């Protein structure tokens with residue numbers, strides 16, 4: 001079967017996005033052929049495009065998609081043609097703890113082709129069902145950003161209603177975390193460079209907001225907002241420029257989810273104060289197929305629709321990358337494949 005896909009080609013400054021036709025091979029017994037309905041971008045995809053993470057020439061980029069099953073291999077019993085499905089970020093991390101070999105199964109990274117394509121072939125065991133209340137575009141926002149927020153807050157964070165959560169910025173992970181934590185009855189503080197985005201965050205359920213450009217000491221503001229107790233859960237997305245303030249703002253017994261690298265990879269904070277608060281740092285690397293299933297069950301129960309800022313046509317993928325780099329978006333950027 002002949003199908004269109006994007007590839008990254010080595011260039012001078014960064015990799016270039018190119019489209020190409022490819023012949024899809026016959027399905028192995030455990031594989032599923034999917035017509036991609038939509039894909040979404042994550043900050044990681046910008047890193048991959050610039051050769052800063054797991055890139056190779058010829059790679060099909062992007063990890064996140066949702067689509068419709070066209071055909072299944074001879075041993076596949078759980079899926080059939082017409083099912084709406086989404087592949088997990090780590091094709092081989094099904095359940096249990098994360099193992100070294102799982103890392104190489106990240107879609108759209110050096111070792112596994114990604115999903116910016118009209119059709120993809122995926123292992124049956126790496127797929128989850130798309131919740132009925134979500135469009136394929138909405139479901140395509142979840143494999144990386146949604147699962148990461150879920151894993152941080154619920155699987156490792158054990159978030160309880162009434163607790164406080166702080167998320168940094170208004171991108172994909174942060175806004176999905178806002179929606180999930182609010183639905184669980186938590187009080188969410190959102191920081192952003194933009195008052196307009198903070199106003200949108202309040203409409204989405206934010207309890208308090210802080211413009212981190214106007215109030216650089218957002219950690220002190222968060223301490224005031226929590227009557228000096230500190231925040232129970234912080235999703236650390238900024239990296240070197242935010243870490244020290246996260247350590248100051250975290251509460252007694254609080255949990256920092258180490259997720260992001262928005263200002264670089266070399267955060268080297270002074271962590272000793274964590275011991276005097278009995279606080280912890282949980283390293284989070286997306287999540288498993290089981291995490292994704294539990295996220296979807298929660299989204300279904302609470303009828304949550306992820307926030308899509310803009311949708312781009314398949315032919316316009318370059319513009320989606322440019323928009324991501326501009327950081328003007330609120331929530332997710334989606335490329336529709338239909």
Ligand SMILES: NC(=O)c1ccc[n+]([C@@H]2O[C@H](COP(=O)([O-])OP(=O)(O)OC[C@H]3O[C@@H](n4cnc5c(N)ncnc54)[C@H](OP(=O)(O)O)[C@@H]3O)[C@@H](O)[C@H]2O)c1
Nearest residue numbers: 043169170171172173192193238259260261262285286327
């Ligand atoms: N560990 C993992 O498994 C995992 C999974 C997913 C993502 N990540 C990482 O998490 C981060 C967020 O990813 P994403 O895909 O959600 O990004 P995104 O959608 O591109 O969000 C970026 C937003 O973050 C805010 N921001 C940018 N620089 C910032 C800074 N220095 N301090 C605070 N906020 C800043 C801006 O929002 P405002 O304009 O509102 O300020 C910006 O629009 C990235 O570093 C990504 O690599 C890690």
